[in-house]
Amino acid sequence: MKPKSTRNKTDVRDETALAYAMLDFVGDGVMATDTCANITYMNTAAETLTGFSRQEALGRPLEEVFRVIDVTTRVTRANLAQHVLEIGTPVELHNSALLKARDGRELAIEDAASPLRNAKGEITGALVKFHDARFSAETTARMAYLAQHDSLTGLLNRYAFEERFKQAAALAQRHEKKMVMLFIDLNNFKEVNDTLGHAVGDEILQALGPRLLGCVRATDHVCRHGGDEFVVLLSDLAEHEQAFAVVDKVRETAAELLRQQGHWATLTVSVGISLFPNDGETLEALLPHADAAMYRVKTEAKRGLRDLKP
The missing domain is CATH 3.30.450.20 (PAS domain)
Structure with a gap:
C-alpha cells in the first residue's frame, strides 16, 4: 500500500x-x-x-x-x-x-x-x-565584443586575431597575394612598471593601441598578443616591401606618443617581421619568425636603421 x-x-x-x-x-x-x-x-x-x-x-x-x-x-x-x-x-x-x-x-x-x-x-x-x-x-553585444577584444586596449585578442588570420590567409592564397606579420615590443617596459607603477604602464598600452590602428588600413588587423607585445597582420599586399612604410609609421607614431610624457621618454619600440607565404602559411609558423626577428632587432640593431629587411 x-x-x-x-x-x-x-x-x-x-x-x-x-x-x-x-x-x-x-x-x-x-x-x-x-x-x-x-x-x-x-x-x-x-x-x-x-x-x-x-x-x-x-x-x-x-x-x-x-x-x-x-x-x-x-x-x-x-x-x-x-x-x-x-x-x-x-x-x-x-x-x-x-x-x-x-x-x-x-x-x-x-x-x-x-x-x-x-x-x-x-x-x-x-x-x-x-x-x-x-x-x-x-x-549580448557587450559580451560578444569582450569575447573578441582585449579589455585594456580594445584591440583584437589572440583568439579573434587567429580567426581573422585564417580568413585573410585563405583570401591571400586564392588571389595570390602576400601578407606580412609585424611583432611589436616596447623596450624597457618592465622598468616603467617597476619604477612608475602598473597604472602608468596600463596608460601607455591604452594610448598605444588606437595609435597602432591608425598606422594600418581597415583590411589589416592589430592584436594585443600579451603584456607589452602587439601583433599586426598586413594583408592583401602586392609586394612584401609595402610593409616597410608601415613599420616606419609604427616607430614614428610610438616615438611621438612616448615623447608626450616625460617619464615615458625612455621607451622605444622594436619591430620584427615575417613573410607570408615565404616564412610559412599558418599563424603557428609565422609568429615565431616575427618574434625572433623582433628580438634580433632589440639586441643588435640601432635605432633608426632599416634592419627589418627579410
Whole structure:
C-alpha cells in the first residue's frame, strides 16, 4: 500500500511563499495568474517594468497590467496567459513586442509563458516571464565584443586575431597575394612598471593601441598578443616591401606618443617581421619568425636603421 504524503496545506503555502520570495531577487519580471488569467503574483522586477504595484495588480486581468503591442503593426497582442491556458504548453516570444508601461513608456521586451500545474498535472494558472530586450541586446553585444577584444586596449585578442588570420590567409592564397606579420615590443617596459607603477604602464598600452590602428588600413588587423607585445597582420599586399612604410609609421607614431610624457621618454619600440607565404602559411609558423626577428632587432640593431629587411 502506497504511503500517504505527510505534506499538509501549510507546508505547500510555505513552499509557495518561499518560491515567490526568491523570485523577487531575479532580474526578469515574473507574474502568475489563475485559470481565468487574473494576476495572483507579481515580483519586484515586474512592478518596475509595468509601473503597477503588486497590491494594485493582484486580481486584475493580465492584459490590464501587462499591456503589450506588436512592434510593427502597433496592434494589441492577445493575452499571453490566456493563450497558454488554452493550449496547455509553453510559449516563447522574442523581441517583436512593446510593453506599454503605466506612465506611457514603451519598452521593447522579450517574454515567455508556461502553464502552472499542480501535483496531479492539472493546470492551475499561468506563469509569465519578461525582461527589457534593449538591456538584453546591449549585454549580448557587450559580451560578444569582450569575447573578441582585449579589455585594456580594445584591440583584437589572440583568439579573434587567429580567426581573422585564417580568413585573410585563405583570401591571400586564392588571389595570390602576400601578407606580412609585424611583432611589436616596447623596450624597457618592465622598468616603467617597476619604477612608475602598473597604472602608468596600463596608460601607455591604452594610448598605444588606437595609435597602432591608425598606422594600418581597415583590411589589416592589430592584436594585443600579451603584456607589452602587439601583433599586426598586413594583408592583401602586392609586394612584401609595402610593409616597410608601415613599420616606419609604427616607430614614428610610438616615438611621438612616448615623447608626450616625460617619464615615458625612455621607451622605444622594436619591430620584427615575417613573410607570408615565404616564412610559412599558418599563424603557428609565422609568429615565431616575427618574434625572433623582433628580438634580433632589440639586441643588435640601432635605432633608426632599416634592419627589418627579410
